[in-house]
Amino acid sequence: MSVIWQQRTHGIQRRKQQSAMLLARLFVVAIIIATTMAAAYLALVAANVHAASRVWTMEQTLSEMYRQNHALWIEIARASSIPVLQERSVQLGYQPAHSVDFLQIGEP
Amino acid sequence: MLRGPDVRLRLITVLLIATLLLIVGQLVRLQVLGHAQHHTETEALVHRQYALPEPPWGIILDRNGNLLVGNLPVYNVGAEVNLVTDTVMSAMTLAPLLNRPAKDLQEVLTPPITDAGTSVWRPLANEVSEETAAKIRELGWFWITLTPTWQRFYAEGALASHTLGFVNKEGLGYGLQAFQLRFLRGNNLSQTGPVSVQSSPLADEVVAKDILPYPGTDLRLTLDRTIQAYIEGELDIALQEYGASGGTILVLNPRTGEILAIASRPNYEPYRYPDHAAAGEEALFLDPAASVPYEPGSVFKVLTLAAALDSGRATTDWSYYDNGKLEYGGIKVYNASRGAYGQQNLFGIISESLNVGASVLSTQVMGAEVFYQYLRAFGFGQTTGIEVVGESSGLVHLPSDWNWSDSYLATNAFGQGIAVTPLQLAAAVSAIANDGVMMQPHIIAERRHSDGRSVAVLPKPISQPISAETAHAVAEIMAQSVDKKSDSLEIPGYRLAGKSGTAQIPTTGGYEPDSVIASFIGFAPWPDPQVLILVKIDRPDGIPLAQRWGEYTAVPVFRRVMERVVVLMGVPPNETLTRQ
Numbered sequence: 001m002s003v004i005w006q007q008r009t010h011g012i013q014r015r016k017q018q019s020a021m022l023l024a025r026l027f028v029v030a031i032i033i034a035t036t037m038a039a040a041y042l043a044l045v046a047a048n049v050h051a052a053s054r055v056w057t058m059e060q061t062l063s064e065m066y067r068q069n070h071a072l073w074i075e076i077a078r079a080s081s082i083p084v085l086q087e088r089s090v091q092l093g094y095q096p097a098h099s100v101d102f103l104q105i106g107e108p
Numbered sequence: 109m110l111r112g113p114d115v116r117l118r119l120i121t122v123l124l125i126a127t128l129l130l131i132v133g134q135l136v137r138l139q140v141l142g143h144a145q146h147h148t149e150t151e152a153l154v155h156r157q158y159a160l161p162e163p164p165w166g167i168i169l170d171r172n173g174n175l176l177v178g179n180l181p182v183y184n185v186g187a188e189v190n191l192v193t194d195t196v197m198s199a200m201t202l203a204p205l206l207n208r209p210a211k212d213l214q215e216v217l218t219p220p221i222t223d224a225g226t227s228v229w230r231p232l233a234n235e236v237s238e239e240t241a242a243k244i245r246e247l248g249w250f251w252i253t254l255t256p257t258w259q260r261f262y263a264e265g266a267l268a269s270h271t272l273g274f275v276n277k278e279g280l281g282y283g284l285q286a287f288q289l290r291f292l293r294g295n296n297l298s299q300t301g302p303v304s305v306q307s308s309p310l311a312d313e314v315v316a317k318d319i320l321p322y323p324g325t326d327l328r329l330t331l332d333r334t335i336q337a338y339i340e341g342e343l344d345i346a347l348q349e350y351g352a353s354g355g356t357i358l359v360l361n362p363r364t365g366e367i368l369a370i371a372s373r374p375n376y377e378p379y380r381y382p383d384h385a386a387a388g389e390e391a392l393f394l395d396p397a398a399s400v401p402y403e404p405g406s407v408f409k410v411l412t413l414a415a416a417l418d419s420g421r422a423t424t425d426w427s428y429y430d431n432g433k434l435e436y437g438g439i440k441v442y443n444a445s446r447g448a449y450g451q452q453n454l455f456g457i458i459s460e461s462l463n464v465g466a467s468v469l470s471t472q473v474m475g476a477e478v479f480y481q482y483l484r485a486f487g488f489g490q491t492t493g494i495e496v497v498g499e500s501s502g503l504v505h506l507p508s509d510w511n512w513s514d515s516y517l518a519t520n521a522f523g524q525g526i527a528v529t530p531l532q533l534a535a536a537v538s539a540i541a542n543d544g545v546m547m548q549p550h551i552i553a554e555r556r557h558s559d560g561r562s563v564a565v566l567p568k569p570i571s572q573p574i575s576a577e578t579a580h581a582v583a584e585i586m587a588q589s590v591d592k593k594s595d596s597l598e599i600p601g602y603r604l605a606g607k608s609g610t611a612q613i614p615t616t617g618g619y620e621p622d623s624v625i626a627s628f629i630g631f632a633p634w635p636d637p638q639v640l641i642l643v644k645i646d647r648p649d650g651i652p653l654a655q656r657w658g659e660y661t662a663v664p665v666f667r668r669v670m671e672r673v674v675v676l677m678g679v680p681p682n683e684t685l686t687r688q
Contacts, residue, residue: 045311052311059320063161066323067181067256070164071238077175077263082337100675102601 154302158309159319161256163294166324168272168284170333171368171553177272177285180261182235183254185244189219190228191251201247205240206233235259260285266377268336270395271370271496271551274378282393283378284327284551286497291325291555328554330366335359335676339669340371346643346665347373351650356397356530357665358642359673362538362631364567365547367494368639368677370531372396398494401502401527402644405611406444406461406658407629408523410582411536413454415482416469418544418578426473427453434464434471437514441467441522444610458607459589463522470521476507479517485573486536488528492549493570503527523611534642536573537629540586541605541637544579545572580635587634596663599632599671601681606630606666608658613647623647628662632670633682639673641666 078084138146168177185206192198199214206213219228234257236244241254260274273283275292285292297320301313309317339357347355359369376384376392384392394400416422432448434441443449443463449456457465470479483489489504504526505516519525528536531549539546548568555563574582586605590597597604608628612619627644631637643662655661674681 048315049311052314053308056308056314059160062320063163063256066164067161070167070179070258071181073167073175073178074180074261074263077178077261080174081263082267082333097675102680104680 155300156303156307157298157300158303158307158313159296159298160321162258162296163321163323164258165260165294166288166292166326166556168292169326169328170331170336171329171366172332173328174333175263176268176329176331176333178261178263179258181238182257182259183238183241184234184257185232185236185241186229186253186255187217187232188227188229188251188253189217190226192217192219198249202232202244205243206236208233229253260379262377262379264333264337265379266375267333267340268331268369268371269375269378270372270393270397271331272378273393273395273496274381276381281381282498283395283496284329287495288325288327288552292327294322294324294558296321323558325558326556327552328556329551330368330553331370331551332368332676335673336369336371338672338676339369342665342669343371343373346645346661349650350645350648350656350661352645352648352661354396354646356642356644357669358397358530358534359669360534360538360549360640362541362547362637362640365535365538365549366553366567367549367551368673370395370397370551394498395496397530398492398496399498399500399529401500401529401532402625402646403526403611403614404523404528404533405609405625405627406463406522407533407537407607407609407627408526408528409457409461409466409521410540410586410607410629411482411486412466412469412479412521413457413585414540414574414578414582415479416473417454417581418574419474419478419482421473421478422454422469424454424581427451428465428468430456430462430464432464434467434518436467436471436518437516439515439518441518455585455588458585459592461608466521467518471518476517479521480504480506482573483520483526485571486539487532487546487571487573488526488536492529492531492535494531494549495552499531500529502529502532523609530642530644533629534640537631537642538640539571539573540579540582541631541640542579543576544574545569583631583634583637586630590630593659593663596659597667599667599674601683602633602670602674602679603635603683604630604632604670605634605637608663610657610659622653623649624656626656626658626661628658628666630666630670632674633679636682638679639670639677641670641673643669 164179167175167179170176195214195217198217199210202208202213203210213232216230216232244252244254262272269283271284273281273285273287275281275285275289279289279293280286281289297318299309299313299317299319301317302310303313304310309319339359343355343357346352354373356372357369358367358371360367372395374392376389381393384390416426417424428451430443430449430452432443432446441463444461449460449462452460452462452465456462457469474482483504489501489506491499491501493499505512505520516525535546535549538549546569548570550565550568552565554565557563583605586607587603590604590606597606606628607630609626611625611627613623613625614620625644625646626648627642629640629642631640643666645658645661645665648656648661651661
């Protein structure tokens with residue numbers, strides 16, 4: 001015969017039993033609240049870690065893009081440097097202008 | 109034997125409490141009593157310095173946006189030598205990639221015996237190209253480290269080398285880059301904190317600490333690379349033609365103070381500065397246009413004239429009798445031709461380049477106080493504030509100096525006994541071209557910050573040494589003087605104003621007997637000048653002595669350069685063309 005059964009059958013005061021039940025419920029509620037808060041905290045931390053990871057990746061990507069951008073600058077500069085342009089101009093048949101005449105247009 | 113449920117219940121309670129106390133006790137031992145020790149151990153285990161790749165330096169563009177100095181992405185190669193398994197094979201493989209002897213590499217890759225078992229990192233090569241880095245990555249060796257970095261890239265080679273300059277690893281250098289280092293160099297932030305196994309900072313680190321590096325500020329210059337390339341070509345031709353040892357050509361806009369091109373010889377290749385330094389050629393790094401003063405000679409007479417007119421001590425009608433000689437301060441001043449020219453006026457002093465006339469103006473008309481007051485106003489004896497390292501202020505002797513001699517007043521009037529830089533001279537003469545107002549000479553047109561802000565450098569007047577009327581009068585005399593030499597200095601459609609000079613080169617106790625510095629400074633189109641050009645040829649010793657004058661050496665170069673520059677700048681002619 002269990003203790004509880006004995007308490008019930010042997011006339012333990014009902015008020016005492018009710019307070020124990022209340023305590024138990026409070027305990028359960030506290031655990032639920034704590035679990036929810038812990039879950040929320042963990043979710044926040046996880047989101048934080050994810051965001052931080054993305055920030056770090058983006059910062060690295062930015063650095064890489066700087067490098068690609070500057071590599072392109074140099075590629076363009078090489079293709080349009082003065083010796084290259086001169087060579088291409090000559091290939092296209094251009095010649096240095098030895099005399100330049102300005103067309104003077106009078107005021108209307 | 110336990111009896112009854114109450115006893116068993118109490119026993120379980122006691123056991124649970126004891127277990128709880130044990131856990132709490134352990135926690136206190138580990139986290140409170142042993143905190144310091146464990147914290148240190150953890151820090152040593154996971155705390156590392158971390159950073160993002162080094163940000164690029166600011167690039168340098170010409171006035172039209174063409175790249176002059178950029179950044180080439182490269183890598184520094186290193187190795188954790190304690191992890192290398194086969195040093196011989198590794199060295200043999202890396203040798204052709206890193207352009208180093210295999211024997212050297214093998215030595216570097218062999219870990220020191222004393223450090224066996226510990227992590228040892230050693231650099232293998234610096235600034236290897238992207239292609240080489242890709243080949244090294246393909247090897248798949250985990251002990252190789254490739255650190256991204258940059259190498260300065262000079263898009264036009266040695267073009268404008270003195271102006272652009274360079275900066276070495278220690279942050280020292282020459283030219284614009286050294287002067288603007290704090291703008292050009294980006295900010296590379298590194299932090300120390302807990303990192304993951306991939307050496308990435310943990311989340312709290314990323315959130316709490318800002319390590320995003322920001323690139324340097326880009327600079328857009330006032331230089332025009334086409335004009336720059338043209339004047340460098342002309343200077344090279346001139347030096348070869350005259351057998352000269354060096355020279356300078358400077359092109360600026362007198363209305364704004366913008367320097368459009370500035371070239372000097374001998375020059376150097378900025379990307380090879382370590383080789384030049386190793387060869388003891390550091391003198392090449394100094395910009396002759398801004399850092400090396402010289403005695404300007406007769407071109408200085410236009411400033412003496414301007415001072416005399418502006419001070420009111422002489423008028424445009426002033427004249428004197430030139431007997432070919434002036435004694436002052438214990439010396440005798442002669443004209444360059446040693447001749448006497450009789451009654452002369454201001455125009456005669458410029459067109460015939462009369463030393464005696466210039467000395468008369470400084471000694472008898474103005475006096476030392478007025479003359480040097482004007483020289484000061486023209487900026488001599490002071491730096492111009494150009495954005496390059498090591499600008500010289502020149503050398504002007506003043507009556508208050510301990511080594512002053514009265515003869516300086518006579519000789520300074522025609523550019524002897526005084527040392528100025530080409531830049532100082534150009535800035536001073538630009539006042540004559542710009543209604544008496546001296547503009548701040550500058551080579552930076554705009555600063556573009558990495559956050560998108562852009563700051564334009566606006567033209568800035570720095571002083572007005574002479575009135576507009578004086579400036580016009582002097583410029584007109586210079587123009588008439590050029591008109592007189594129409595054969596050698598004609599550019600159809602453009603009226604020029606200028607003055608030539610042939611200066612002796614001072615040496616210990618006197619002047620070199622045969623060597624000279626020939627020069628010409630002028631502007632066009634008068635009366636609305638848009639371009640001022642200074643040509644200076646050092647020691648044109650490859651031609652006969654009688655032909656070393658500025659008129660025969662610097663003038664033809666000036667004419668060719670001016671003829672091309674007005675076209676490149678789109679300056680229309682201001683005179684009716686006579687050519688059919």
